[in-house]
Amino acid sequence: MSDFNISVIILQYLCLLFSLSVHEASHAAMANYWGDPTARLMGRMTLNPVKHIDVMGTVVLPLIAMFSNIPLFGWAKPVPFNPRNLTNRKQGPVWIALAGPGSNLMMILLAAIVLRALAAMLNVLPESPALMMFIQAFFFLALINSILMLFNLIPLPPLDGHHVLEYFLSPEAQKKFESLGPFSLIILFILVFQVGILNMPMKMMMVAVHYLAFFGTPLF
Structure with missing residues (x-):
């Protein structure tokens, strides 16, 4: 494997670790905001990836994906929260759930803004390995966060989307929905x-990122 491929793999993995850490820390921060300090007391309200690592989802699966030339994917340890501590037991879980995908969306927008600035620099500065590395890094950041956001919004347990869906269900419907738990995976x-x-949402997300960052002109 060439040095270039190894550097790209390392760059992708660092982007994934950072994105997962922001995602989980956002859950913890939102839970703390709504009155439950459980995750904060466990040290989960941090961007330190060590606190969020799940061996299978953060180490094994991403490495298999990267060396198998399949889309990079992974997950971190779920952030626990105690509904009894929340100041609003009905709305709290929804906002806690949305905090993760919301953080992914913010990183997508941030990456697009930075990519636009870097793309503009290509017009006035000579192309350099360092500049192209930064462009790749923020492109990977946008791509990985798009995957994480869309995947976590699927309304099935244990994903974030199921807390959002439950908010709109009657108690009877919630019981039926929870019965899907053993089959959700x-x-x-x-x-x-x-x-x-x-597939289609991902294509739409990446088209949007390209237009925001490069005025519709893909670089990769």
Whole structure:
């Protein structure tokens, strides 16, 4: 494997670690805001990736993906919260759930803004390895956060989207919905890898990022 490929793999993995850390720390910060300090007391309200690492989701699976030439993907340890501590037990879980994908959206927008600035620099400065590395890094950041945001918004447990959906369900419907829990991973696998439920949203997200950052002109 060439030095270039190794550097790209390392860059992608660092972007994933940072994105997962921001995602989980945002959950913890929102839970703390709504009155539950559980995650904060466990040291989860931090950008230190060590606090959020899940061996399978943060180490094994991403490394397999990167060296198998498949889309980079992973997850971190879920951030726990105690609903009994929340100042609003109905709305609190929804805002805590949305904090993760919301942080991903903010990073996508930030990456697009930085990419636009870097792309403009290409017009006035000679192309350099350092400049191209920064462009790659923020492109990967936008891509990875798009995947994380869309995946986590799928309304199935244990993903963030299921807390949002439950807010709109009646108590009876919530019980029926929770009964899907044991089968959720199988359903997720079918929806994501067989049906390709995220394919079109991902294409739309990346088109939007390209237009925000490069005025519709892809660099990669």
